[in-house]
Amino acid sequence: MTTRMTTRRKLIAGVLMFLTVLGMQAGGAAAQAWPSRPIRVVVPLPPGGGADYLVRALAEPLRLALGQPILVENRVGADGRLGVEYVSKQPADGYTCLTVGTTNMAHPALFRNMTYDILKDFTPVGLIIRVPFALVVGPGVQAGSAQEYVTMARANPGKITFGSSGIGSPFHLAGELLKSMAGIDMLHVPYKGSGPITTALLSGEVMSAFAPLGPFLQQVRSGKLRALGILNGYRAAILPDLPTLEEAMSLPGFALDAWVGLLAPAGTPRTNIDRLNREIVRIVRDTQFAKEHLVRQSYEPLGSTPQEMGETMKSALALYAKIVREAKIPAE
Known part of the structure; x- marks a missing residue:
């Protein structure tokens, strides 16, 4: 009797162990199955x-x-x-x-x-x-470099305008960062997107802009607009000779990626x-x-x-x- 009960217990224990292992394998298979439906x-x-x-x-x-x-x-x-x-x-x-x-x-x-x-x-x-972000200026702006741009802004506090894609956008905040680090005062003009900014720069409605370089690349390469520096902490592969603003203006730590x-x-x-x-x-x-x-x-x-x-x-x-x-x- 005792032997029969012991055998039954061993059998039950063996079945439970088998089911446990099977469950672990099934769980592992389910985890490996990701993804099993659209993402x-x-x-x-x-x-x-x-x-x-x-x-x-x-x-x-x-x-x-x-x-x-x-x-x-x-x-x-x-x-x-x-x-x-x-x-x-x-x-x-x-x-x-x-x-x-x-x-x-x-x-x-x-x-x-x-x-x-x-x-x-x-x-x-x-x-x-x-x-890549860039500081871009229109054809009527005399500054030929980022340093000349800052010098011009210091000589004309509150008169240099810069456009961005909106209040609180990274491009607006890039301008605010430059104002703070370079000790200059400029006037922010918000726009809705790169298209209106390009038009405003070409017409002289706004003097400069902080914006993604890509949408302005054609006008920059044709000479209609000028890029004075890259805002990011690295030079852009599409314009490798254009310095960062950190390099061009000797502003250690100026980088907005x-x-x-x-x-x-x-x-x-x-x-x-x-x-x-x-x-x-x-x-x-x-x-x-x-x-x-x-x-x-x-x-x-x-x-x-x-x-x-x-x-x-x-x-x-x-x-x-x-x-x-x-x-x-x-x-x-």
Whole structure:
């Protein structure tokens, strides 16, 4: 009797162990199966913009790499904040991601009632590209260099105008940073996009602008407009002879980088994040992809680790908060 009970217990224990191992294997297989359905990438800006173009260019090679469609969804509103808020509330399962850029890093300093924390509510996937910024002047401006521009601004306080794509935009804040570091006073003129800024520069309506270099490249190369310096902390590959403003004006620490990256809701499995990061890095660093989709937009491939993106975000948040505070830009 005792022997029979012992045998039964051993049999039950063996079955339980088998089921446990089977369950672990099934769980492992399920984890490895990601992705098993389409992945949504939310772009919190209108179709046709830089981030939208970038994600749509990545969609097909990512589909081939991951075996699932990449669905691009534009959720527009509140200067991009609505789309960010939406993704912050999505399941952390690796099937919803969000594009972000430098504009998003300024929002916490510009808006009081934020419904999300860009650091706590998201986990970085990685930086995808960086975008050269430039100080561009119109044909009527006599300054031939960044240093001459600053000298002219010092001699004419409050009379030098600079355009940007809007109050609180990275380009507006770049101008405020230059004002602070160079000790000059200039008048900000907000516009809606690069097209109106180009027209205003060519007509003399505004004297200068802080803007992405790409949309102005044709006019700069033709001599209709002049680029005096790169705002980023590196020289631009498309105009390698153009110095940074830090170099041109001997302003140590002057750098305002622009980039586009990908986030996922906080708590997304690390294996999913790492797989997505790996594929994006491989794609953007591919010479043919860069030539066809990035260089023509004046973008430079980046492909960072999630950790590097996290550190970049923290630095950008701190810098923009400092600029907004020192420029006394009121929060909405």
